[in-house]
Amino acid sequence: MACGAKHTLYNISQALIQEGDEVIIPGPYWVSYPDQIVLAGGTPVFIMTDESTGFKITPEQLEKAITPKTRYLILNSPCNPTGSTYSKEELAALGQVLLKQEHVLVVADDIYERLIYDGLIFYNIAQVVPELKSRTIVVNGVSKTYAMTGWRIGYACGPKELMGAMTKMQSQSTSNATSIAQKASVEALNGPQDAVAAMCVEFEKRRTYIVDRLNAMPGVSCFKSNGAFYVFPNFSGCYGKTTPGGKKIENSTDFAAYLLEDAKVALVPGVAFGDDRYARLSYAISMDNIKKGMDRIEEAINNLK
Ligand SMILES: Cc1ncc(COP(=O)(O)O)c(C=O)c1O
Structure with missing residues (x-):
């Protein structure tokens, strides 16, 4: 231990x-x-x-x-x-x-x-x-x-x-x-394990929601995985575009910084996990906040030129 x-x-x-x-x-x-x-x-x-x-x-x-x-x-x-x-x-x-x-x-x-x-x-x-x-x-x-x-x-x-x-x-x-x-x-x-099963039901709902929302966004594709509490969408279709503030998005670090600063959404750049095309989102957070987060990410991506 x-x-x-x-x-x-x-x-x-x-x-x-x-x-x-x-x-x-x-x-x-x-x-x-x-x-x-x-x-x-x-x-x-x-x-x-x-x-x-x-x-x-x-x-x-x-x-x-x-x-x-x-x-x-x-x-x-x-x-x-x-x-x-x-x-x-x-x-x-x-x-x-x-x-x-x-x-x-x-x-x-x-x-x-x-x-x-x-x-x-x-x-x-x-x-x-x-x-x-x-x-x-x-x-x-x-x-x-x-x-x-x-x-x-x-x-x-x-x-x-x-x-x-x-x-x-x-x-x-x-x-x-x-x-x-x-x-x-x-x-x-x-002890009793019912809380784990209940959490899995909730996580599965959040996972499905988040994957569907991400896949509907332009330039984004998200693999529907079936474990843990993360999704790892490919955002590379957004690279090469320019933010409303005039900054060109070159990689996952730029993309994460843009979302953090402009949309107030935190995600982890894929480069930290060995692949710069992606970013990691956690769904160990309430459905309300996931919905808000997805709306903000969608708006931020739509604002890229
Ligand atoms: C794959 C993996 N292994 C190990 C750990 C570490 O877990 P612990 O909090 O027990 O140190 C984590 C935590 O993020 C993890 O994601």
């Missing part, structure tokens, strides 16, 4: 990576993965994806990316920032590649496992390909499912020796996560 899933992932990178090791990160990726790997002396190896594969890596891409230096693959399903979620069949296909590469571990960041829509069922790769269990590390936490972001509890399970090394690392840095948050997390995990 650590102070959040982020801390857990950091402990993993520090315990596993030797100078020059490679870690495969499917992209668009969560912002902390590459930096944690670089901090540990490793080299991130990105496999970039787009809407054409539902923002998911293919077995062929994975095979090509693996080298003798590969230490582990990070799998984040459902994904931040794309919301994409691997099916059982897709995981089985990736598993077949990994079975042939015995030196490669899998770090499964399952933090959004319960936030999944359209009747999809969550699978971890070790469930689908049990032979991978001995080299899979599962990471989870309470910040997303139970909206306990500030309580800072994350946890992992995996090979005993690695868990021991992570515990040693942590005991010399932060000791333990606060006991109060530990108790609260036990309650969250063991």
Whole structure:
């Protein structure tokens, strides 16, 4: 147990990576993965994806990316920032590649496992390909499912020796996560789960609304993903246009700055997640505010020349 899933992932990178090791990160990726790997002396190896594969890596891409230096693959399903979620069949296909590469571990960041829509069922790769269990590390936490972001509890399970090394690392840095948050997390995990199901119904409604609105805007296309609480629309059709203030939009940073300043809507530029064509919007916010936000984005885009 650590102070959040982020801390857990950091402990993993520090315990596993030797100078020059490679870690495969499917992209668009969560912002902390590459930096944690670089901090540990490793080299991130990105496999970039787009809407054409539902923002998911293919077995062929994975095979090509693996080298003798590969230490582990990070799998984040459902994904931040794309919301994409691997099916059982897709995981089985990736598993077949990994079975042939015995030196490669899998770090499964399952933090959004319960936030999944359209009747999809969550699978971890070790469930689908049990032979991978001995080299899979599962990471989870309470910040997303139970909206306990500030309580800072994350946890992992995996090979005993690695868990021991992570515990040693942590005991010399932060000791333990606060006991109060530990108790609260036990309650969250063991207590009634109806709030999670109710939240999923609400998230699914918001996701559908936001995707439909975005796809109706000129120059915008948004993949309808089925997990987490993010959408990752492609705004590149708005690039090259000029704002009412006379500024040319060249990239996702300009686009996000324009929306922030002129429309008072905050989104995260896609460049932070490895692809400048996109931006990330979170729908962990009320439907009223989503509606207001969509109206403002639409107006701002219509005002571009
Ligand atoms: C994919 C992913 N992994 C891990 C985390 C970290 O979660 P925690 O709040 O438990 O540190 C986040 C939070 O944004 C995330 O999106």
